[in-house]
Amino acid sequence: MEKRLKNIILEHSDEIIKKWLEKLDQSKIAEYGETISQESIEQTNREFVNVIFSNIESDGGTDDLHEFSEKIVNLGWPLGYLTEGMQAFRSVTIKVILEDIGETNSNDEFLSIMEGVNDWVDPIKNRLINEYSHNWTNIVSLQKVALQELSAPLIPVMEGITVMPLVGTIDTDRAKLIMENLLNGVIKNHAEVVLIDITGVPVVDTMVAHHIIQAAEAVRLVGSQCILVGIRPEIAQTIVNLGIDLRNFPTKSSLQKGFRTALEMTGAKVVSESESEGDEIENILNSIEKE
Amino acid sequence: MKGTLSNVPIAKELDIVGARQTGRNIANDLGFSSVDQARIATAISELARNIYLYAKKGEITFQQVEGVAPVGLKIIAKDNGPGIKDISKSMIDGYSTSGGLGAGLPGVKRLMDDFDIMSSDEGTTIHVIKWLR
Amino acid sequence: MRIPILKLHEYLLISVQVDLDDQTAMQFQEDLLSKIHESGATGVVLDLTSVDIIDSFIAKVLGDVVSMADLMGAKVVFTGIQPAVSMTLIDIGIHLQDVPTALDLEQGLIKLRRELEEK
Ligand SMILES: Nc1ncnc2c1ncn2[C@@H]1O[C@H](COP(=O)(O)OP(=O)(O)OP(=O)(O)O)[C@@H](O)[C@H]1O
Numbered sequence: 286m287e288k289r290l291k292n293i294i295l296e297h298s299d300e301i302i303k304k305w306l307e308k309l310d311q312s313k314i315a316e317y318g319e320t321i322s323q324e325s326i327e328q329t330n331r332e333f334v335n336v337i338f339s340n341i342e343s344d345g346g347t348d349d350l351h352e353f354s355e356k357i358v359n360l361g362w363p364l365g366y367l368t369e370g371m372q373a374f375r376s377v378t379i380k381v382i383l384e385d386i387g388e389t390n391s392n393d394e395f396l397s398i399m400e401g402v403n404d405w406v407d408p409i410k411n412r413l414i415n416e417y418s419h420n421w422t423n424i425v426s427l428q429k430v431a432l433q434e435l436s437a438p439l440i441p442v443m444e445g446i447t448v449m450p451l452v453g454t455i456d457t458d459r460a461k462l463i464m465e466n467l468l469n470g471v472i473k474n475h476a477e478v479v480l481i482d483i484t485g486v487p488v489v490d491t492m493v494a495h496h497i498i499q500a501a502e503a504v505r506l507v508g509s510q511c512i513l514v515g516i517r518p519e520i521a522q523t524i525v526n527l528g529i530d531l532r533n534f535p536t537k538s539s540l541q542k543g544f545r546t547a548l549e550m551t552g553a554k555v556v557s558e559s560e561s562e563g564d565e566i567e568n569i570l571n572s573i574e575k576e
Numbered sequence: 577m578k579g580t581l582s583n584v585p586i587a588k589e590l591d592i593v594g595a596r597q598t599g600r601n602i603a604n605d606l607g608f609s610s611v612d613q614a615r616i617a618t619a620i621s622e623l624a625r626n627i628y629l630y631a632k633k634g635e636i637t638f639q640q641v642e643g644v645a646p647v648g649l650k651i652i653a654k655d656n657g658p659g660i661k662d663i664s665k666s667m668i669d670g671y672s673t674s675g676g677l678g679a680g681l682p683g684v685k686r687l688m689d690d691f692d693i694m695s696s697d698e699g700t701t702i703h704v705i706k707w708l709r
Numbered sequence: 710m711r712i713p714i715l716k717l718h719e720y721l722l723i724s725v726q727v728d729l730d731d732q733t734a735m736q737f738q739e740d741l742l743s744k745i746h747e748s749g750a751t752g753v754v755l756d757l758t759s760v761d762i763i764d765s766f767i768a769k770v771l772g773d774v775v776s777m778a779d780l781m782g783a784k785v786v787f788t789g790i791q792p793a794v795s796m797t798l799i800d801i802g803i804h805l806q807d808v809p810t811a812l813d814l815e816q817g818l819i820k821l822r823r824e825l826e827e828k
């Protein structure tokens with residue numbers, strides 16, 4: 286039975302392909318035509334049907350299923366293209382087989398044809414769906430990595446002072462990454478003061494504020510200090526309305542103002558007292574040698 | 577791939593250090609970042625110390641597991657001690673029956689991804705997992 | 710195991726080079742306090758660059774030593790806490806709010822001097 290159906294399908298492949306392509310044109314898939322060229326749709330359709338046939342011939346187990354669904358994902362076409370395509374294929378095939386066998390009034394025969402066709406349409410359909418969603422998950426996680434990479438740069442402005450501009454939405458995963466970048470950068474640049482600029486953060490809710498406070502505390506533990514800058518009026522409002530306590534570290538409305546504070550925090554020391562401090566350390570170092 | 581990687585008995589104070597070093601090495605082998613290694617080692621330290629302080633002896637088991645991520649490190653801290661009288665209280669920051677900071681258990685929960693605790697008057701078993709991302 | 714405590718003028722310098730177990734930490738607390746007592750030191754720099762785990766117990770011992778030293782008139786500054794250690798401490802909810810910190814030994818000495826002058 287199995288074999289017989291397969292032979293009928295392969296013998297009538299030209300007819301099936303023709304009918305299938307016609308059916309696709311009538312169906313919803315044609316709607317993508319508004320944004321995608323007719324040519325590209327036709328080409329993809331032909332590829333689709335080739336993939337189906339090569340899977341029937343080889344009884345599954347070909348790599349082109351994988352490649353094809355990857356292509357559909359990359360084109361940005363919906364999963365519906367694949368499922369509707371397989372549905373159309375199923376009904377066209379059943380029709381062609383029935384026509385070939387000729388009149389049959391046996392329900393049993395009809396059912397067994399249905400079953401036979403389903404038996405190999407369904408695995409192909411399932412594999413396409415699996416591959417599609419697998420590819421899609423891959424793309425999402427790749428995009429996430431890409432986003433993270435550009436998420437939290439650290440800019441050493443001058444000796445002892447580093448700026449970290451935050452742009453975009455902050456979720457828990459990103460907050461962890463930001464914290465790691467921040468602390469490693471503090472050590473690497475030997476930053477006594479870090480200015481965290483939140484001008485580019487659209488929403489500061491309790492969760493975001495919590496992450497920022499934690500980052501600032503962690504920065505303090507490694508021996509540096511944070512100044513939070515870029516606090517827009519609406520953010521000041523939400524911070525106070527939500528009862529978020531930011532008193533433990535300095536905040537400034539703009540990067541410029543924050544930078545001035547940072548200079549005072551480091552500069553006062555470096556400029557006006559540097560000589561006496563140099564002596565101090567020298568004394569200590571000298572005495573280490575003596576002991 | 578899966579299965580128990582190591583088993584460290586806790587009976588004396590120095591075993592706490594041994595357990596967390598074992599844990600750190602395993603975490604390193606599995607590919608965890610240095611920050612996650614510190615988180616894992618610290619969590620082990622808390623669990624092992626609780627065993628030593630409150631149950632006198634027990635053991636820490638390390639397993640490689642699969643789940644929401646392909647690789648996870650599962651740590652099981654098991655003892656046959658007196659059990660935790662009030663589990664929900666023990667999970668509150670600052671709750672301690674011994675004058676500690678009480679940061680241990682709630683801290684472990686924050687350090688790891690999954691946290692599971694079972695305790696009766698026959699002992700305490702705590703399962704925690706960190707997933708490799 | 711004992712952690713060596715170095716004396717420099719009115720300061721004590723400690724660089725922790727071992728994995729801190731409970732016993733060593735307690736012993737250190739005792740040693741430092743008696744050293745402060747006998748030397749009359751006014752400042753202490755505790756360098757933690759080589760420490761890769763601080764759990765809640767060690768954090769409590771170290772935090773306590775700061776308050777105890779304070780009672781005896783000596784200011785303690787922690788230096789060199791590693792990023793991974795810092796993040797872990799924040800995760801378990803230990804902020805060491807009252808402990809002054811600095812990036813390294815040199816900054817620690819500068820900070821001590823400034824804090825002591827302010828008094
Ligand atoms: N294995 C255990 N067996 C019995 N009781 C336990 C066990 N682990 C924890 N507990 C109980 O739960 C309480 C909370 O534990 P947790 O580790 O959070 O704080 P702590 O050990 O008291 O202080 P810290 O860990 O901050 O030094 C403990 O005080 C103890 O009463």
Ligand SMILES: [Mg+2]
Pocket residue numbers: 622625626676680681
């Ligand atoms: Mg504890």
